[in-house]
Amino acid sequence: MKNIIKTDETHPLTWRLRKDQQPVWLKEYCNNNGYASIKKTFNHLNSKELTDIIIESGLRGRGGAGFPTGIKWNSFHQNTSKDLTVYLICNADEMEPGTYKDKLLMEQLPHQLIEGMLLGAFAINACIGYIFLRGEYIQSGINLQKAICEAYNAGYLGKNILRSGFSFDIFLHMGAGRYICGEETALINSLEGKRANPRFKPPFPSVAGLWGKPTCINNVETLSNVPSIVHYGVSWYKNLSKGSDSGTKMMGFSGKVKNPGVWEVPFGISAREILEEYACGMKDSFKLKAWQPGGAGTALLTPSHIDTPMDFTNIQKCGSRLGTAVSMAIDNTINIVSLLLNIEKFFSRESCGWCTPCRDGLPWIVNILKDLKNKQGHEGDIETLEDICFNLNPGKTFCAHAPGAISPLLSGIKYFRSEFELGISNKKYIFNHIKGIQSNLLNFKLFKK
Template identity: 55%
Template sequence: MTDRPLTRNIDMTRAPFDIGQYRAAGGYASVEKMLKTMAPGDVLDLVKNSGLKGRGGAGFPTGLKWSFVPMGENAPKTKYLVVNADEMEPGTFKDRLLMEGDPHLLLEGMMIAAYTIQANTAYIFLRGEYLRAEKLLKNAIAEAHSKGLLGRNIQGSGFDLEIILHTSAGRYICGEETALLNALEGKRANPRAKPPFPQVSGLWGKPTIVNNVETLCNLPGIVNYGIEWYKGLGLGADAGTKLCGVSGRVKNPGCWELPLGTPIRELLEDKAGGMCDGYELRAFLPGGGSTDFLLPQHLDLTLDYDVIGKAGSRLATGTMIVLDDQTCPVGMVGNLMKFFSHESCGWCTPCRDGLPWIDEIFQRFEKGGGLESDMQVLTDHLEYLGPGRTFCALAPGAMAPLGSALRHFRDDFHDHIHGGGCPWQR
């Protein structure tokens, strides 16, 4: 057994394991065990009872999500598994580590998920810029085929599975699962109205599960070692481990596998080495660019979904973006607003019109043309672009750093308005 089920094989100073090395280290044992001794319903119950939550941002229970797929004699025969590997959340790079460091682990997790929902075709929707991951995944898929782990009648089980790698054309909105499905079908990458949810009507109208890379990489350990082992990895209410990253002015930026329930201070100070000399921590986004700012007094909170939620933010992708005391918070948020404005698909009026308006206001702040009335306009947009106002979570996600910045850094905004532009650039 291991306490690092996601990264135990990863050493970025060498090439990832080929299939021979991977199997020698215990790889694909979970698939062999599953095909020989477990029915799809057994795997579903195992994952539901393990407490595994989605690692893509929402934190929805994985087994519960799978349970919405129609099963049985009257269910559609064609089903799909889709891996959301379109990792474009600002500050997030955890899935890249897994795909470049241990590509066979992802394939093993995909086999478990596909068998559970009885999908015979699976797609990896990969961020187009991840060229090294693309090469490694293609090679891993070919190796798995050559050893009879993919294709028809895998290991004499009667289960068939093909895995197809598809690279994105490069839009952030494709990280939203229904926009991803539209893109995979060759359509414009707009989010779909829900219901129906993808579990019932997804890719080409068939039942589809969309899971994040890290989520699927948890499955081999759960099948191999069981529920109690997996729950025991966590230090708090949540089960398992989590890939957690840190970027910004820290001494050792990077990504580490930590037990859920680890104090944030341990991530920042022990793993990331603390702030660079001469800089102090002012605030941080705990889970990527679409989460609310937390402050230094929150460092002793633990990396748990509910704990971070009660503090007013989200664990989300688990990748922290650090704001230091010598970086303009208005400029930082302005960069995020420019990104979200550019990446809006334009489908919803609030997002299409509201985000460029916000971006324009931030540009005026930087150039010295900001108005006091702009503060109320920004505050109004927190409601106009909030939850329930748009087809997807892009706009509400953009409002998270904006709303918390207006609360925590109001004086900085006023300095821009009344001081003739950004004080950090004078």
């Protein structure tokens, strides 16, 4: 692995991490420029000026979609009523299989997230914030709650923070364990105690979100970027990147690699460099067969794409999405049909069941993949899978759950169709074909009578 010296000027997200992997609590955090951006903001900026800084920085959402953070915040300045309650929600659900970047930041740098939330709240004039945390992240919850208490005791949360006239409270909410809560309106429903189904849009959460009030939802890593941008400036942040997107990103590799993990690297670094120099390459006797750039819901790529710069634009040009940027290496011992069956089982189980294409289409995909895995598939099964995927494309389902689910499947068929074809049993096809002819003849006889 690369021996890199982390500093505040090169690794804004992780330079404070301790070598013993213990949490950085308030005193140590403040000794390393912690909450300095809050003081700078309160003394020199108003909410619109802070929002403009984030717009100029080019910060994009780090949860997977990559929507410009400043543009999202700017929509809240259209709310002219001073009496209107505004909420800020930190999406800390991190239910994407194979992703664990937010977990590291919450467990070891909880105050960085709190400071980011404070700045976000100031920018959109929010008075209440919620951290919607994945229920299985027990240690993250313990560390965040302790940090929240420290922040209250030090005057960084609560009423009239640092005598600025700005007040903000944070509440920690443990989720019930549903992937669909990654969709922001489903998260809001869950937070309200309802079933986690996505909502109709419009109205968007910025207009009518939590309890009908304007609400902004940002990811853990997104908010954790904000303090450094404010403290060091826009030009510095943009110059951290090697690509078209600004700043750094938590990226990593899992699978049969020698050193699985997650690291803060500049946008534009190639996937090969992360795999070979950070993850130390594939384990002995294993070869890279395919890889997913950012979670189970991203399309498969092949070794021919491994030199692609890791940023939103270039990964999209390859036919996939950057997603969470924590990649999974698929080795040469893995059968693609078996892998996709496992992925589609997950997405089928996690469907909220709200719309018919997703509710019925994903289990249908699972059943066909089971047959193909057991070499009991029918002629035409691959074409049927493609037809189902066509009806689960963006715009044909209520939310992005199903389109994300079919991305790895379609790419698997594209690059590894021969493995699907091996699952087709001609014997079974002939038997069913004869059975179908017999059935049609019987129906014809009955019709004649």
